[in-house]
Amino acid sequence: MIRSRFTSLILVVVFLCSLVSLQQAQAGAMIQEGSTLKPADSASVREMKEKPGEEKFNPGEMIMEHVVDNHEWHIITLGHLNLYLPLPVLIICEGQFHAFWSSKFHNETHSYLGFTLSKQGANKGKIVTVQQEMTGKGPNVYDFSITKTVLAIFLSSFFLILIFISVANRYRKEPNQAPHGLQNLLEPLILFIRDDVAKSSIGEKKYEKYLPYLLTIFFFILFNNLLGIIPIFPGGANVTGNIAVTGVMAVFTLIITTISGNRHYWIDIINTPGVPWWLKLPIPLMPIVEIIGIITKPFVLMVRLFANMTAGHIIILGFISIIFIFGQISSVLGIGVGIPTLLFMIFMDLLELLVAFIQAYVFTLLSALYFGLATIEPEHH
Amino acid sequence: MELVNPGIGLIVWMTLAFLAILYILGKYAWKPIMTALKERESSIHDALNSAEKAKEEMKKMEFSNEQLLLEAKNERDIILSTARKIKETIIEESKQKASEEANRIIVSAKESIRNEKMAAMTDLKNQLAELSLEVAKKILKKELSDPKKQEEYSKELMKDVKFN
Numbered sequence: 001m002i003r004s005r006f007t008s009l010i011l012v013v014v015f016l017c018s019l020v021s022l023q024q025a026q027a028g029a030m031i032q033e034g035s036t037l038k039p040a041d042s043a044s045v046r047e048m049k050e051k052p053g054e055e056k057f058n059p060g061e062m063i064m065e066h067v068v069d070n071h072e073w074h075i076i077t078l079g080h081l082n083l084y085l086p087l088p089v090l091i092i093c094e095g096q097f098h099a100f101w102s103s104k105f106h107n108e109t110h111s112y113l114g115f116t117l118s119k120q121g122a123n124k125g126k127i128v129t130v131q132q133e134m135t136g137k138g139p140n141v142y143d144f145s146i147t148k149t150v151l152a153i154f155l156s157s158f159f160l161i162l163i164f165i166s167v168a169n170r171y172r173k174e175p176n177q178a179p180h181g182l183q184n185l186l187e188p189l190i191l192f193i194r195d196d197v198a199k200s201s202i203g204e205k206k207y208e209k210y211l212p213y214l215l216t217i218f219f220f221i222l223f224n225n226l227l228g229i230i231p232i233f234p235g236g237a238n239v240t241g242n243i244a245v246t247g248v249m250a251v252f253t254l255i256i257t258t259i260s261g262n263r264h265y266w267i268d269i270i271n272t273p274g275v276p277w278w279l280k281l282p283i284p285l286m287p288i289v290e291i292i293g294i295i296t297k298p299f300v301l302m303v304r305l306f307a308n309m310t311a312g313h314i315i316i317l318g319f320i321s322i323i324f325i326f327g328q329i330s331s332v333l334g335i336g337v338g339i340p341t342l343l344f345m346i347f348m349d350l351l352e353l354l355v356a357f358i359q360a361y362v363f364t365l366l367s368a369l370y371f372g373l374a375t376i377e378p379e380h381h
Numbered sequence: 382m383e384l385v386n387p388g389i390g391l392i393v394w395m396t397l398a399f400l401a402i403l404y405i406l407g408k409y410a411w412k413p414i415m416t417a418l419k420e421r422e423s424s425i426h427d428a429l430n431s432a433e434k435a436k437e438e439m440k441k442m443e444f445s446n447e448q449l450l451l452e453a454k455n456e457r458d459i460i461l462s463t464a465r466k467i468k469e470t471i472i473e474e475s476k477q478k479a480s481e482e483a484n485r486i487i488v489s490a491k492e493s494i495r496n497e498k499m500a501a502m503t504d505l506k507n508q509l510a511e512l513s514l515e516v517a518k519k520i521l522k523k524e525l526s527d528p529k530k531q532e533e534y535s536k537e538l539m540k541d542v543k544f545n
Binding site for chain 2: 145172212310
């Protein structure tokens, strides 16, 4: 049954790939790989540098391109073939709704319906009006496009739902049986979240209410972290390293904490126990700190996950860049540097694998702790 | 797109997608999984408890079995010993009875032998008397067939007869 689902999934992927336009590559960063592989002496290097069409490899640009969101999903560049998945652009500008494929931007003017992808400045990569790109002033464009990250969220959500419903069906069909297969892989994680995160942080009585949320964020973060490490199509999007994604999850945690906060929780915020009175009375210093704390807790959650994942991606991409930087000087040097760099990269990938689990765990554990703090009953002495 | 500048579109889509998976997984995955896990845990707990109980019961049963065995052994011993006693008494009794019977038979046999002997003696006496009578008769007949002898005998007899 799972196999047939995966077959249908592959069909969907093939269908999506058929939408992909095969495009003549512009002289992009990645294409220079081809030239580095040519036997190069100092003369040809000089020659290459003097070529007007060839851009110099810019590691910073390449890394940022891979880490941030994008309006198309670049899959592979083979020689002069640039394979990418165009994504739908949905924008609202001056009360008008526009929807078109992002591949429409691939023309001489790099613009469509008066919109263009900004090439520089604060709005780099965002969709702006041509007028704004030229003059720096123009109407606001509200961008609701299905970007690379949005599509990655949809795909991973789809996978998550598929996986966990099939596992749930196994539980329903074979109750009181020993787990096997995928169920066996996920059950320890589910039990870990239930027993060591939810039960121990929130308490035996109230943990059940928060368990669905905790399990969902844990597996959502973990799954997207792992998919982010995979460099080819369904993976590779830096979902959990996107501040909007982590921010939304942090806001969910904030909302749930605030809603479930009991009387004791609010009293502790306004009248913090165990603090000298002069910190509270003339100037309510502690209450202010505590109220700021309500916001900083989820803020830290957001930044931690975003920074950890993005940093990991940047380091790996940095190692890749080293190969190309040295490869541009001489291909022998590129290969020579490439081998140790590759080993470092493998090490970093393994470290990222660890970080994927740790960050998912930390986000879930801290959320659980905040819920626990909000629902704790005052101890009666 | 700026690295630390969240886009409104992404926030909206992420919120929608997250709410959707939260709802779908919560309803169709976590709920059945959690109930199944709980059920399994309680069933394992129950099974362990009942196994413990069964173990204890077995121990009890073993103990009672041993007791039963011991009792049976004792009973067997008692039965065997009484049986032996009974056997002995029976043998003793029968021996006694047999000797008594033998004695009785011997006594009666002696009696009947004596009786038979007496009868035989009487018979013999009678027969002897008859025989002697017959002989006497025959002798007499022969003696007295001759008249001379008759006379002689009568004379002899006459001699014996004394007239007093």
